[in-house]
Amino acid sequence: MKIGFIGLGIMGRPMALNLIKAGHQLGVYSRRKESCQAIIDAGAQYFATPKDLAPHVEVIITMLPAPADVEDVLLGKNGVINTVKPGTIVIDMSTISVVATERFAERLAKKEVAMLDAPVSGGEQGAIDGTLTIMVGGDAQVLEKVQPIFDVLGGRTTHIGKLGAGQTAKACNQIIIAETIVAVSEALSLAKASGVDPEKVREALMGGYASSRVLEVHGERMLKDTYAPGFKAALHRKDMHLAVDQAQHVGINIPAATYAMQCLDRLVLKGHGQLDSSAIHLLVED
Amino acid sequence: MKIGFIGLGIMGRPMALNLIKAGHQLGVYSRRKESCQAIIDAGAQYFATPKDLAPHVEVIITMLPAPADVEDVLLGKNGVINTVKPGTIVIDMSTISVVATERFAERLAKKEVAMLDAPVSGGEQGAIDGTLTIMVGGDAQVLEKVQPIFDVLGGRTTHIGKLGAGQTAKACNQIIIAETIVAVSEALSLAKASGVDPEKVREALMGGYASSRVLEVHGERMLKDTYAPGFKAALHRKDMHLAVDQAQHVGINIPAATYAMQCLDRLVLKGHGQLDSSAIHLLVED
Numbered sequence: 001m002k003i004g005f006i007g008l009g010i011m012g013r014p015m016a017l018n019l020i021k022a023g024h025q026l027g028v029y030s031r032r033k034e035s036c037q038a039i040i041d042a043g044a045q046y047f048a049t050p051k052d053l054a055p056h057v058e059v060i061i062t063m064l065p066a067p068a069d070v071e072d073v074l075l076g077k078n079g080v081i082n083t084v085k086p087g088t089i090v091i092d093m094s095t096i097s098v099v100a101t102e103r104f105a106e107r108l109a110k111k112e113v114a115m116l117d118a119p120v121s122g123g124e125q126g127a128i129d130g131t132l133t134i135m136v137g138g139d140a141q142v143l144e145k146v147q148p149i150f151d152v153l154g155g156r157t158t159h160i161g162k163l164g165a166g167q168t169a170k171a172c173n174q175i176i177i178a179e180t181i182v183a184v185s186e187a188l189s190l191a192k193a194s195g196v197d198p199e200k201v202r203e204a205l206m207g208g209y210a211s212s213r214v215l216e217v218h219g220e221r222m223l224k225d226t227y228a229p230g231f232k233a234a235l236h237r238k239d240m241h242l243a244v245d246q247a248q249h250v251g252i253n254i255p256a257a258t259y260a261m262q263c264l265d266r267l268v269l270k271g272h273g274q275l276d277s278s279a280i281h282l283l284v285e286d
Numbered sequence: 287m288k289i290g291f292i293g294l295g296i297m298g299r300p301m302a303l304n305l306i307k308a309g310h311q312l313g314v315y316s317r318r319k320e321s322c323q324a325i326i327d328a329g330a331q332y333f334a335t336p337k338d339l340a341p342h343v344e345v346i347i348t349m350l351p352a353p354a355d356v357e358d359v360l361l362g363k364n365g366v367i368n369t370v371k372p373g374t375i376v377i378d379m380s381t382i383s384v385v386a387t388e389r390f391a392e393r394l395a396k397k398e399v400a401m402l403d404a405p406v407s408g409g410e411q412g413a414i415d416g417t418l419t420i421m422v423g424g425d426a427q428v429l430e431k432v433q434p435i436f437d438v439l440g441g442r443t444t445h446i447g448k449l450g451a452g453q454t455a456k457a458c459n460q461i462i463i464a465e466t467i468v469a470v471s472e473a474l475s476l477a478k479a480s481g482v483d484p485e486k487v488r489e490a491l492m493g494g495y496a497s498s499r500v501l502e503v504h505g506e507r508m509l510k511d512t513y514a515p516g517f518k519a520a521l522h523r524k525d526m527h528l529a530v531d532q533a534q535h536v537g538i539n540i541p542a543a544t545y546a547m548q549c550l551d552r553l554v555l556k557g558h559g560q561l562d563s564s565a566i567h568l569l570v571e572d
Contacts, residue, residue: 098480121491121494121495121496122494122495123495133490133491133493133494135487135490155493156490156493158486158489158490159486160482160483160486160487160490161481161482161483161486162481162482164480164482165480165482165483165486168476168477168480168482168487169477169482169486169487169490169491171473171476172473172474172476172477172487172491172496173473173490173491173494173495173496175469175472175473175476176466176469176470176473176491176496176498176501177495177496179465179466179468179469179472179542180462180465180466180469180496180498182465182542183461183462183465183466183469183542183543184462186461186465186533186540186542186543187457187458187459187461187462188458189538189540190454190457190458190461190529190532190533190536190538190540191454191455191458193533193536193537193538194384194450194451194454194532194536195447195448196446196447196448196451196454196455197446197447197451200444200445200446200447200451200455201421201446201454201455201458203444204419204421204442204444204446204455204459205407205419205455205458205459205462207419207441207442208407208408208419208459208499209407209408209409209459209463209499209500209503210407210458210459210462210463210466210499211498211499212462212466212497212498212499212500212501213494213495213496213497213498214495214498215462215498217495243476246476246480247472247476247479250476250479250480251479252475252476252479254472254475254476255545256465256468256469256472256542256545256546257469257472259541259542259545260542
């Protein structure tokens with residue numbers, strides 16, 4: 001397929017590369033052209049703006065840090081919306097709010113452009129390996145058309161529901177991970193403060209009901225006191241604010257998620273935003 | 287071995303039965319003789335008090351609900367301490383505090399009786415199947431002597447460290463499970479309140495970084511709205527109070543664990559103490 005890929009950061013770059021390797025024709029745009037170089041070398045065509053790129057492709061993928069970036073690329077002065085052909089499909093794989101997703105989709109629909117929200121989990125390694133977990137919201141028939149793309153990028157694609165449902169699933173994902181990081185962190189701190197080897201405790205707990213991917217992967221980071229990302233605290237913080245905002249919007253309280261968010265706020269304020277988000281453990285140990 | 291087993295409740299009964307099946311000679315005591323009947327039928331000898339039982343065995347296992355029960359059975363008027371032979375090993379598999387464990391061990395040591403703390407995780411099913419996770423604190427040489435017993439009862443025995451370390455590991459276990467229950471509950475509630483199918487969300491998240499045994503087992507309970515235990519909220523509440531007390535004792539804050547404890551407090555106050563502790567979800571949905 002002819003695919004436009006916008007946003008070539010830590011996640012977007014390996015994803016775009018995998019699409020080229022799988023035989024797709026790629027047009028790319030990034031605010032910083034230098035971040036496109038590896039992709040251009042691999043055969044992608046560079047465009048100076050999203051507006052220049054849009055008319056040349058059937059599918060446009062956005063993989064950007066925040067709602068404002070997605071808005072700019074899709075609806076801005078040099079945005080996709082100005083030149084996009086009817087029938088084009090926009091897949092936003094960024095993590096943004098449901099509300100923003102709905103607003104962007106509504107605007108695109110007026111140009112007969114369908115949109116899917118398809119945020120991912122699995123981090124840089126998942127992007128490199130093409131094993132991302134992809135959570136899709138939007139029309140099932142639209143999803144069917146682009147399924148081959150998801151098959152390249154992800155190990156597993158789940159159609160969660162209507163437009164925005166992918167973002168809701170991602171919010172749930174980020175809540176659970178952040179809260180489980182806090183849980184593991186508190187437990188390992190209790191062990192250490194009690195004069196007990198936290199490594200032994202983690203080992204004992206791994207097979208039982210307390211076992212989780214977080215205990216396995218982030219628990220090891222905490223024990224080794226090494227917080228190279230992984231997934232940066234600053235981004236996890238952003239995602240937790242989206243989730244807590246969404247909870248307020250739909251009228252429920254999620255106090256433990258709010259506490260985990262505040263931990264990430266503190267971590268970023270202390271200048272640790274570039275560490276893996278499991279560095280929350282540095283606060284509990286404070 | 288000649289083993290005394292004290293406390294034949296939901297956990298103790300299948301554990302004692304497995305020891306008989308494995309060829310050990312069992313003497314048993316329980317406040318309610320009727321709860322011993324199945325074990326007596328299987329070949330165990332019943333004793334009217336722990337004091338009567340103690341001189342006849344090499345190892346005494348206690349599996350009781352709370353510190354006061356363990357104290358009564360070990361150190362009370364009709365307790366083990368009055369008649370126990372030097373060289374006997376006491377294994378307390380109850381979940382109690384580190385402080386109480388140390389106190390009991392000190393008293394027993396004066397009778398030349400060694401004690402291990404060996405609380406378990408894995409619930410009734412793990413007790414029946416002999417696949418409990420056993421977390422042991424105490425002397426390694428003592429543990430070595432009773433390892434064959436743990437091999438019958440557990441799928442996995444970890445020597446965590448000095449006396450009390452097993453209880454610390456268990457506290458860590460209970461903290462992580464309670465906090466992860468809260469996390470999964472908040473996430474599924476956010477999905478539902480957002481008009482998204484929580485079952486789809488759980489399905490999508492199962493393979494990724496948010497995956498945990500709690501998401502798998504307790505998440506299913508929440509989706510089906512069925513809270514047959516499992517592990518009773520009233521007992522999980524007791525364990526969380528032990529853990530939070532321990533944290534205060536060793537001088538650290540565990541705010542998310544404290545919040546999970548308060549959820550269990552509320553659940554029990556509302557009369558749901560006999561439900562599985564994942565019924566915390568009933569509160570989040572309130």
